[in-house]
Amino acid sequence: MSTETPSTTREIRLVSLPEHLPGPDHLSAVETPLPAPGPGQVVVRNRYFLVFPGLRTLIVGKAEGVPLPPLHVGDALYGPAVGEVVAVGPGSGLRPGDEVTHLLGWREHALLADTDCAPLGDALPDPVAHLASGTPVYAALSRIAAVRPGDTVLVTGAAGAVGSLAGQVARLLGAGRVVGTTRSPHKAERLRAELGYDAVLVPGAIPFAEQLAAAAPDGIDVLLDTVGGEQLTAAVGAARHGARFALVGALSGQLAAERDGDGSSAPAELDTFRIITHGIALHGISGADLGPITAEWTKRFGEWLRSGEIVFPQVRIPGIDRAPEALQELFEGRHTGTVVVELP
Incomplete structure:
Protein backbone atom coordinates (compact mmCIF):
# COMPACT_ATOMS: atom_id res chain seq x y z
CA MET A 1 0.00 0.00 0.00
CA ALA A 132 15.94 17.24 23.26
CA SER A 133 19.38 16.07 24.36
CA GLY A 134 18.01 14.95 27.70
CA THR A 135 18.88 11.28 27.82
CA PRO A 136 22.63 11.84 28.45
CA VAL A 137 21.75 14.50 31.03
CA TYR A 138 19.42 12.16 32.90
CA ALA A 139 21.80 9.21 32.65
CA ALA A 140 24.65 11.33 33.98
CA LEU A 141 22.81 12.97 36.86
CA SER A 142 20.61 10.08 37.98
CA ARG A 143 23.00 7.17 37.46
CA ILE A 144 26.62 7.71 36.46
CA ALA A 145 27.43 10.76 38.59
CA ALA A 146 24.28 10.39 40.64
CA VAL A 147 23.27 13.64 42.33
CA ARG A 148 22.70 13.38 46.07
CA PRO A 149 20.71 15.80 48.20
CA GLY A 150 22.71 18.96 48.82
CA ASP A 151 25.41 18.28 46.19
CA THR A 152 27.19 21.10 44.41
CA VAL A 153 26.98 20.43 40.68
CA LEU A 154 29.03 22.05 37.91
CA VAL A 155 27.72 21.97 34.32
CA THR A 156 30.05 23.22 31.57
CA GLY A 157 28.52 24.57 28.39
CA ALA A 158 25.35 25.35 30.30
CA ALA A 159 23.62 27.27 27.48
CA GLY A 160 23.73 24.42 24.96
CA ALA A 161 21.18 21.70 24.26
CA VAL A 162 22.56 19.55 27.09
CA GLY A 163 23.41 22.24 29.60
CA SER A 164 20.13 24.14 29.33
CA LEU A 165 18.37 21.03 30.63
CA ALA A 166 21.10 19.87 33.01
CA GLY A 167 20.79 22.67 35.55
CA GLN A 168 17.07 22.06 35.88
CA VAL A 169 17.43 18.29 36.13
CA ALA A 170 20.17 18.60 38.74
CA ARG A 171 17.88 20.80 40.82
CA LEU A 172 14.97 18.37 40.48
CA LEU A 173 17.23 15.52 41.61
CA GLY A 174 18.16 17.35 44.81
CA ALA A 175 21.28 19.42 44.08
CA GLY A 176 21.92 22.11 46.67
CA ARG A 177 23.90 24.43 44.40
CA VAL A 178 24.23 24.40 40.61
CA VAL A 179 27.00 26.27 38.81
CA GLY A 180 27.22 26.61 35.01
CA THR A 181 29.54 28.03 32.38
CA THR A 182 28.87 29.85 29.12
CA ARG A 183 30.71 32.05 26.65
CA SER A 184 28.07 34.81 26.80
CA PRO A 185 27.27 37.22 29.66
CA HIS A 186 23.78 37.66 28.18
CA LYS A 187 23.16 33.92 28.30
CA ALA A 188 24.50 33.81 31.85
CA GLU A 189 21.68 36.03 33.05
CA ARG A 190 19.03 33.82 31.43
CA LEU A 191 20.59 30.69 32.89
CA ARG A 192 20.35 32.19 36.37
CA ALA A 193 16.87 33.63 35.92
CA GLU A 194 15.14 30.72 34.18
CA LEU A 195 17.16 27.53 33.98
CA GLY A 196 18.12 26.44 37.48
CA TYR A 197 21.60 27.91 37.92
CA ASP A 198 22.75 29.68 41.09
CA ALA A 199 25.91 31.03 39.47
CA VAL A 200 27.17 31.12 35.89
CA LEU A 201 30.82 31.63 34.98
CA VAL A 202 32.04 33.27 31.77
CA PRO A 203 35.63 32.20 31.01
CA GLY A 204 37.68 35.21 30.00
CA ALA A 205 39.93 37.77 31.66
CA ILE A 206 39.76 36.16 35.11
CA PRO A 207 41.34 32.67 35.17
CA PHE A 208 38.60 30.07 35.13
CA ALA A 209 39.97 28.19 38.15
CA GLU A 210 39.68 31.39 40.21
CA GLN A 211 36.09 31.95 39.09
CA LEU A 212 35.18 28.39 40.01
CA ALA A 213 36.81 28.66 43.43
CA ALA A 214 34.73 31.77 44.14
CA ALA A 215 31.48 30.22 42.91
CA ALA A 216 32.00 26.91 44.72
CA PRO A 217 34.31 27.69 47.67
CA ASP A 218 33.68 24.30 49.28
CA GLY A 219 34.33 22.42 46.03
CA ILE A 220 32.10 20.43 43.67
CA ASP A 221 30.55 16.99 44.07
CA VAL A 222 29.34 16.40 40.52
CA LEU A 223 30.53 17.53 37.10
CA LEU A 224 28.53 17.22 33.90
CA ASP A 225 31.09 18.25 31.31
CA THR A 226 30.27 19.14 27.71
CA VAL A 227 33.40 21.22 27.06
CA GLY A 228 36.64 19.64 28.29
CA GLY A 229 39.84 21.67 28.06
CA GLU A 230 40.67 24.16 30.82
CA GLN A 231 37.22 23.82 32.36
CA LEU A 232 37.73 20.11 32.98
CA THR A 233 41.21 20.86 34.34
CA ALA A 234 39.77 23.37 36.81
CA ALA A 235 36.97 21.00 37.82
CA VAL A 236 39.51 18.40 38.93
CA GLY A 237 41.19 21.07 41.04
CA ALA A 238 37.85 21.98 42.65
CA ALA A 239 36.60 18.44 43.24
CA ARG A 240 35.69 17.24 46.71
CA HIS A 241 36.65 13.79 47.88
CA GLY A 242 34.52 11.20 46.09
CA ALA A 243 33.41 13.60 43.33
CA ARG A 244 31.74 12.04 40.29
CA PHE A 245 32.45 13.35 36.79
CA ALA A 246 30.32 12.52 33.74
CA LEU A 247 31.89 13.59 30.45
CA VAL A 248 29.23 13.94 27.75
CA GLY A 249 30.80 16.32 25.24
CA ALA A 250 34.04 17.81 23.96
CA LEU A 251 33.09 21.22 22.61
CA SER A 252 36.55 22.69 23.24
CA GLY A 253 37.74 20.42 20.43
CA GLN A 254 34.64 20.27 18.25
CA LEU A 255 34.33 24.05 18.12
CA ALA A 256 38.05 24.77 17.73
CA ALA A 257 38.34 27.04 14.70
CA GLU A 258 42.11 26.96 14.26
CA ARG A 259 43.55 25.29 11.17
CA ASP A 260 45.05 22.34 13.08
CA GLY A 261 41.85 21.69 15.00
CA ASP A 262 39.59 19.15 13.34
CA GLY A 263 37.06 18.39 16.06
CA SER A 264 38.36 14.88 16.64
CA SER A 265 40.15 15.53 19.94
CA ALA A 266 39.83 17.74 23.01
CA PRO A 267 43.03 17.62 25.07
CA ALA A 268 42.95 18.57 28.74
CA GLU A 269 45.66 18.59 31.40
CA LEU A 270 44.48 16.63 34.45
CA ASP A 271 46.08 16.30 37.87
CA THR A 272 46.08 12.53 38.17
CA PHE A 273 47.56 12.71 41.68
CA ARG A 274 44.50 14.66 42.83
CA ILE A 275 42.18 12.29 40.97
CA ILE A 276 43.70 9.40 42.92
CA THR A 277 43.95 11.03 46.33
CA HIS A 278 40.44 12.49 46.15
CA GLY A 279 38.86 9.34 44.75
CA ILE A 280 37.41 11.20 41.75
CA ALA A 281 35.44 9.01 39.35
CA LEU A 282 35.47 9.99 35.66
CA HIS A 283 33.10 8.32 33.24
CA GLY A 284 32.68 9.09 29.55
CA ILE A 285 29.15 8.74 28.19
CA SER A 286 28.53 7.59 24.62
CA GLY A 287 25.15 7.82 22.94
CA ALA A 288 25.42 4.13 22.09
CA ASP A 289 25.19 3.30 25.82
CA LEU A 290 21.97 5.20 26.55
CA GLY A 291 19.24 3.03 25.00
CA PRO A 292 17.96 1.38 28.19
CA ILE A 293 17.40 4.69 30.01
CA THR A 294 15.72 6.58 27.16
CA ALA A 295 12.19 5.40 28.01
CA GLU A 296 12.60 6.39 31.67
CA TRP A 297 13.87 9.83 30.70
CA THR A 298 11.03 10.37 28.21
CA LYS A 299 8.42 9.51 30.85
CA ARG A 300 9.91 11.82 33.49
CA PHE A 301 10.57 14.60 30.99
CA GLY A 302 6.93 14.53 29.91
CA GLU A 303 5.74 14.65 33.51
CA TRP A 304 8.05 17.55 34.35
CA LEU A 305 7.02 19.48 31.23
CA ARG A 306 3.32 19.08 31.95
CA SER A 307 3.72 20.07 35.61
CA GLY A 308 5.82 23.12 34.72
CA GLU A 309 8.76 21.87 36.78
CA ILE A 310 11.03 22.05 33.74
CA VAL A 311 11.16 24.16 30.60
CA PHE A 312 12.59 23.11 27.25
Whole structure:
Protein backbone atom coordinates (compact mmCIF):
# COMPACT_ATOMS: atom_id res chain seq x y z
CA MET A 1 0.00 0.00 0.00
CA SER A 2 1.23 3.54 -0.72
CA THR A 3 -0.13 7.04 -1.07
CA GLU A 4 0.89 9.81 -3.44
CA THR A 5 4.24 11.38 -2.61
CA PRO A 6 6.39 14.03 -4.31
CA SER A 7 8.70 12.76 -7.03
CA THR A 8 11.52 14.99 -5.77
CA THR A 9 12.64 16.43 -2.46
CA ARG A 10 15.46 18.61 -1.15
CA GLU A 11 18.31 17.72 1.14
CA ILE A 12 21.38 19.45 2.56
CA ARG A 13 24.61 18.06 1.13
CA LEU A 14 28.26 18.58 1.93
CA VAL A 15 29.70 20.17 -1.22
CA SER A 16 33.24 20.93 -0.03
CA LEU A 17 35.48 20.17 2.94
CA PRO A 18 36.12 23.06 5.32
CA GLU A 19 39.56 24.10 6.50
CA HIS A 20 38.03 25.22 9.78
CA LEU A 21 34.44 25.00 11.01
CA PRO A 22 31.89 24.03 8.34
CA GLY A 23 29.48 26.75 7.28
CA PRO A 24 27.12 27.82 4.51
CA ASP A 25 29.91 27.84 1.90
CA HIS A 26 30.40 24.09 2.41
CA LEU A 27 26.73 23.05 2.32
CA SER A 28 23.98 23.30 -0.26
CA ALA A 29 20.26 22.51 -0.57
CA VAL A 30 20.00 20.08 -3.51
CA GLU A 31 16.90 18.74 -5.24
CA THR A 32 16.97 14.96 -5.57
CA PRO A 33 14.58 12.22 -6.75
CA LEU A 34 12.33 10.67 -4.12
CA PRO A 35 11.60 7.00 -4.92
CA ALA A 36 8.36 5.30 -3.92
CA PRO A 37 8.69 3.13 -0.80
CA GLY A 38 9.46 -0.54 -1.33
CA PRO A 39 8.54 -3.48 0.91
CA GLY A 40 8.95 -2.55 4.58
CA GLN A 41 9.83 1.05 3.70
CA VAL A 42 8.14 4.37 4.42
CA VAL A 43 8.43 7.94 3.26
CA VAL A 44 8.46 10.49 6.09
CA ARG A 45 7.81 14.18 5.59
CA ASN A 46 10.17 15.78 8.07
CA ARG A 47 8.75 18.52 10.28
CA TYR A 48 11.82 19.26 12.42
CA PHE A 49 15.44 18.16 12.48
CA LEU A 50 18.20 18.74 14.99
CA VAL A 51 21.22 20.99 14.46
CA PHE A 52 24.05 19.59 16.58
CA PRO A 53 27.81 20.25 17.01
CA GLY A 54 28.77 16.61 16.44
CA LEU A 55 28.35 17.23 12.69
CA ARG A 56 31.74 18.92 12.77
CA THR A 57 33.38 15.63 13.78
CA LEU A 58 31.36 13.60 11.25
CA ILE A 59 32.38 15.95 8.43
CA VAL A 60 36.06 15.64 9.33
CA GLY A 61 35.63 11.89 9.70
CA LYS A 62 38.77 11.34 11.76
CA ALA A 63 37.42 10.46 15.20
CA GLU A 64 37.79 6.84 16.23
CA GLY A 65 35.03 5.11 18.14
CA VAL A 66 32.21 7.40 16.95
CA PRO A 67 29.19 5.12 16.36
CA LEU A 68 28.05 7.05 13.26
CA PRO A 69 29.47 6.99 9.73
CA PRO A 70 31.58 9.92 8.50
CA LEU A 71 30.33 12.40 5.92
CA HIS A 72 32.08 12.81 2.56
CA VAL A 73 31.72 15.43 -0.15
CA GLY A 74 28.45 14.73 -1.96
CA ASP A 75 26.76 13.09 1.03
CA ALA A 76 23.55 14.37 2.57
CA LEU A 77 23.87 15.38 6.21
CA TYR A 78 21.86 13.38 8.71
CA GLY A 79 20.74 13.46 12.32
CA PRO A 80 17.67 13.19 14.57
CA ALA A 81 14.38 14.27 13.03
CA VAL A 82 10.65 14.25 13.72
CA GLY A 83 8.17 13.79 10.91
CA GLU A 84 4.96 12.31 9.59
CA VAL A 85 4.66 9.14 7.54
CA VAL A 86 3.14 10.07 4.17
CA ALA A 87 3.56 6.82 2.24
CA VAL A 88 4.19 3.19 3.11
CA GLY A 89 5.38 0.18 1.13
CA PRO A 90 3.97 -3.35 1.25
CA GLY A 91 4.26 -5.04 4.64
CA SER A 92 5.04 -1.89 6.60
CA GLY A 93 3.95 -1.77 10.22
CA LEU A 94 3.38 1.99 9.99
CA ARG A 95 0.52 3.92 8.40
CA PRO A 96 0.20 7.32 6.74
CA GLY A 97 -0.30 9.95 9.40
CA ASP A 98 1.89 8.24 12.01
CA GLU A 99 4.35 10.62 13.69
CA VAL A 100 7.85 9.19 14.12
CA THR A 101 11.44 9.98 14.98
CA HIS A 102 14.39 8.76 12.92
CA LEU A 103 17.96 9.71 11.96
CA LEU A 104 17.52 11.03 8.41
CA GLY A 105 17.18 14.71 9.12
CA TRP A 106 18.61 17.50 6.95
CA ARG A 107 16.10 16.73 4.18
CA GLU A 108 12.47 17.51 3.51
CA HIS A 109 11.48 13.85 3.00
CA ALA A 110 13.20 10.67 4.11
CA LEU A 111 12.88 7.21 2.54
CA LEU A 112 13.84 4.57 5.09
CA ALA A 113 12.94 1.21 6.60
CA ASP A 114 10.01 1.34 8.98
CA THR A 115 12.21 -0.43 11.54
CA ASP A 116 14.44 2.67 11.57
CA CYS A 117 11.51 4.79 12.78
CA ALA A 118 10.16 5.10 16.33
CA PRO A 119 6.53 6.22 16.87
CA LEU A 120 6.27 9.34 19.00
CA GLY A 121 3.59 8.14 21.38
CA ASP A 122 1.98 10.60 23.80
CA ALA A 123 4.61 10.83 26.56
CA LEU A 124 5.77 14.30 25.49
CA PRO A 125 3.43 17.25 24.91
CA ASP A 126 5.51 18.79 22.10
CA PRO A 127 6.91 16.79 19.14
CA VAL A 128 10.09 18.89 19.17
CA ALA A 129 10.79 17.68 22.72
CA HIS A 130 11.72 14.31 21.18
CA LEU A 131 14.81 16.08 19.80
CA ALA A 132 15.94 17.24 23.26
CA SER A 133 19.38 16.07 24.36
CA GLY A 134 18.01 14.95 27.70
CA THR A 135 18.88 11.28 27.82
CA PRO A 136 22.63 11.84 28.45
CA VAL A 137 21.75 14.50 31.03
CA TYR A 138 19.42 12.16 32.90
CA ALA A 139 21.80 9.21 32.65
CA ALA A 140 24.65 11.33 33.98
CA LEU A 141 22.81 12.97 36.86
CA SER A 142 20.61 10.08 37.98
CA ARG A 143 23.00 7.17 37.46
CA ILE A 144 26.62 7.71 36.46
CA ALA A 145 27.43 10.76 38.59
CA ALA A 146 24.28 10.39 40.64
CA VAL A 147 23.27 13.64 42.33
CA ARG A 148 22.70 13.38 46.07
CA PRO A 149 20.71 15.80 48.20
CA GLY A 150 22.71 18.96 48.82
CA ASP A 151 25.41 18.28 46.19
CA THR A 152 27.19 21.10 44.41
CA VAL A 153 26.98 20.43 40.68
CA LEU A 154 29.03 22.05 37.91
CA VAL A 155 27.72 21.97 34.32
CA THR A 156 30.05 23.22 31.57
CA GLY A 157 28.52 24.57 28.39
CA ALA A 158 25.35 25.35 30.30
CA ALA A 159 23.62 27.27 27.48
CA GLY A 160 23.73 24.42 24.96
CA ALA A 161 21.18 21.70 24.26
CA VAL A 162 22.56 19.55 27.09
CA GLY A 163 23.41 22.24 29.60
CA SER A 164 20.13 24.14 29.33
CA LEU A 165 18.37 21.03 30.63
CA ALA A 166 21.10 19.87 33.01
CA GLY A 167 20.79 22.67 35.55
CA GLN A 168 17.07 22.06 35.88
CA VAL A 169 17.43 18.29 36.13
CA ALA A 170 20.17 18.60 38.74
CA ARG A 171 17.88 20.80 40.82
CA LEU A 172 14.97 18.37 40.48
CA LEU A 173 17.23 15.52 41.61
CA GLY A 174 18.16 17.35 44.81
CA ALA A 175 21.28 19.42 44.08
CA GLY A 176 21.92 22.11 46.67
CA ARG A 177 23.90 24.43 44.40
CA VAL A 178 24.23 24.40 40.61
CA VAL A 179 27.00 26.27 38.81
CA GLY A 180 27.22 26.61 35.01
CA THR A 181 29.54 28.03 32.38
CA THR A 182 28.87 29.85 29.12
CA ARG A 183 30.71 32.05 26.65
CA SER A 184 28.07 34.81 26.80
CA PRO A 185 27.27 37.22 29.66
CA HIS A 186 23.78 37.66 28.18
CA LYS A 187 23.16 33.92 28.30
CA ALA A 188 24.50 33.81 31.85
CA GLU A 189 21.68 36.03 33.05
CA ARG A 190 19.03 33.82 31.43
CA LEU A 191 20.59 30.69 32.89
CA ARG A 192 20.35 32.19 36.37
CA ALA A 193 16.87 33.63 35.92
CA GLU A 194 15.14 30.72 34.18
CA LEU A 195 17.16 27.53 33.98
CA GLY A 196 18.12 26.44 37.48
CA TYR A 197 21.60 27.91 37.92
CA ASP A 198 22.75 29.68 41.09
CA ALA A 199 25.91 31.03 39.47
CA VAL A 200 27.17 31.12 35.89
CA LEU A 201 30.82 31.63 34.98
CA VAL A 202 32.04 33.27 31.77
CA PRO A 203 35.63 32.20 31.01
CA GLY A 204 37.68 35.21 30.00
CA ALA A 205 39.93 37.77 31.66
CA ILE A 206 39.76 36.16 35.11
CA PRO A 207 41.34 32.67 35.17
CA PHE A 208 38.60 30.07 35.13
CA ALA A 209 39.97 28.19 38.15
CA GLU A 210 39.68 31.39 40.21
CA GLN A 211 36.09 31.95 39.09
CA LEU A 212 35.18 28.39 40.01
CA ALA A 213 36.81 28.66 43.43
CA ALA A 214 34.73 31.77 44.14
CA ALA A 215 31.48 30.22 42.91
CA ALA A 216 32.00 26.91 44.72
CA PRO A 217 34.31 27.69 47.67
CA ASP A 218 33.68 24.30 49.28
CA GLY A 219 34.33 22.42 46.03
CA ILE A 220 32.10 20.43 43.67
CA ASP A 221 30.55 16.99 44.07
CA VAL A 222 29.34 16.40 40.52
CA LEU A 223 30.53 17.53 37.10
CA LEU A 224 28.53 17.22 33.90
CA ASP A 225 31.09 18.25 31.31
CA THR A 226 30.27 19.14 27.71
CA VAL A 227 33.40 21.22 27.06
CA GLY A 228 36.64 19.64 28.29
CA GLY A 229 39.84 21.67 28.06
CA GLU A 230 40.67 24.16 30.82
CA GLN A 231 37.22 23.82 32.36
CA LEU A 232 37.73 20.11 32.98
CA THR A 233 41.21 20.86 34.34
CA ALA A 234 39.77 23.37 36.81
CA ALA A 235 36.97 21.00 37.82
CA VAL A 236 39.51 18.40 38.93
CA GLY A 237 41.19 21.07 41.04
CA ALA A 238 37.85 21.98 42.65
CA ALA A 239 36.60 18.44 43.24
CA ARG A 240 35.69 17.24 46.71
CA HIS A 241 36.65 13.79 47.88
CA GLY A 242 34.52 11.20 46.09
CA ALA A 243 33.41 13.60 43.33
CA ARG A 244 31.74 12.04 40.29
CA PHE A 245 32.45 13.35 36.79
CA ALA A 246 30.32 12.52 33.74
CA LEU A 247 31.89 13.59 30.45
CA VAL A 248 29.23 13.94 27.75
CA GLY A 249 30.80 16.32 25.24
CA ALA A 250 34.04 17.81 23.96
CA LEU A 251 33.09 21.22 22.61
CA SER A 252 36.55 22.69 23.24
CA GLY A 253 37.74 20.42 20.43
CA GLN A 254 34.64 20.27 18.25
CA LEU A 255 34.33 24.05 18.12
CA ALA A 256 38.05 24.77 17.73
CA ALA A 257 38.34 27.04 14.70
CA GLU A 258 42.11 26.96 14.26
CA ARG A 259 43.55 25.29 11.17
CA ASP A 260 45.05 22.34 13.08
CA GLY A 261 41.85 21.69 15.00
CA ASP A 262 39.59 19.15 13.34
CA GLY A 263 37.06 18.39 16.06
CA SER A 264 38.36 14.88 16.64
CA SER A 265 40.15 15.53 19.94
CA ALA A 266 39.83 17.74 23.01
CA PRO A 267 43.03 17.62 25.07
CA ALA A 268 42.95 18.57 28.74
CA GLU A 269 45.66 18.59 31.40
CA LEU A 270 44.48 16.63 34.45
CA ASP A 271 46.08 16.30 37.87
CA THR A 272 46.08 12.53 38.17
CA PHE A 273 47.56 12.71 41.68
CA ARG A 274 44.50 14.66 42.83
CA ILE A 275 42.18 12.29 40.97
CA ILE A 276 43.70 9.40 42.92
CA THR A 277 43.95 11.03 46.33
CA HIS A 278 40.44 12.49 46.15
CA GLY A 279 38.86 9.34 44.75
CA ILE A 280 37.41 11.20 41.75
CA ALA A 281 35.44 9.01 39.35
CA LEU A 282 35.47 9.99 35.66
CA HIS A 283 33.10 8.32 33.24
CA GLY A 284 32.68 9.09 29.55
CA ILE A 285 29.15 8.74 28.19
CA SER A 286 28.53 7.59 24.62
CA GLY A 287 25.15 7.82 22.94
CA ALA A 288 25.42 4.13 22.09
CA ASP A 289 25.19 3.30 25.82
CA LEU A 290 21.97 5.20 26.55
CA GLY A 291 19.24 3.03 25.00
CA PRO A 292 17.96 1.38 28.19
CA ILE A 293 17.40 4.69 30.01
CA THR A 294 15.72 6.58 27.16
CA ALA A 295 12.19 5.40 28.01
CA GLU A 296 12.60 6.39 31.67
CA TRP A 297 13.87 9.83 30.70
CA THR A 298 11.03 10.37 28.21
CA LYS A 299 8.42 9.51 30.85
CA ARG A 300 9.91 11.82 33.49
CA PHE A 301 10.57 14.60 30.99
CA GLY A 302 6.93 14.53 29.91
CA GLU A 303 5.74 14.65 33.51
CA TRP A 304 8.05 17.55 34.35
CA LEU A 305 7.02 19.48 31.23
CA ARG A 306 3.32 19.08 31.95
CA SER A 307 3.72 20.07 35.61
CA GLY A 308 5.82 23.12 34.72
CA GLU A 309 8.76 21.87 36.78
CA ILE A 310 11.03 22.05 33.74
CA VAL A 311 11.16 24.16 30.60
CA PHE A 312 12.59 23.11 27.25
CA PRO A 313 14.69 25.95 25.79
CA GLN A 314 14.66 25.75 22.00
CA VAL A 315 15.19 27.80 18.87
CA ARG A 316 13.31 26.97 15.67
CA ILE A 317 14.94 28.09 12.41
CA PRO A 318 12.36 28.16 9.58
CA GLY A 319 13.00 26.46 6.24
CA ILE A 320 15.59 24.07 4.86
CA ASP A 321 17.36 26.93 3.06
CA ARG A 322 18.29 28.34 6.48
CA ALA A 323 19.81 25.05 7.67
CA PRO A 324 23.44 25.80 6.67
CA GLU A 325 23.19 29.18 8.39
CA ALA A 326 21.66 27.51 11.46
CA LEU A 327 24.71 25.25 11.77
CA GLN A 328 27.04 28.23 11.59
CA GLU A 329 25.01 30.07 14.23
CA LEU A 330 25.23 27.02 16.49
CA PHE A 331 29.02 26.98 16.19
CA GLU A 332 29.13 30.71 16.92
CA GLY A 333 27.08 30.21 20.09
CA ARG A 334 24.26 32.56 19.08
CA HIS A 335 21.43 30.48 20.56
CA THR A 336 20.43 29.01 23.91
CA GLY A 337 19.10 25.48 24.15
CA THR A 338 18.20 23.03 21.42
CA VAL A 339 18.40 24.31 17.84
CA VAL A 340 16.11 22.75 15.22
CA VAL A 341 15.19 23.52 11.64
CA GLU A 342 11.42 23.69 11.19
CA LEU A 343 10.04 22.69 7.80
CA PRO A 344 6.72 24.00 6.45
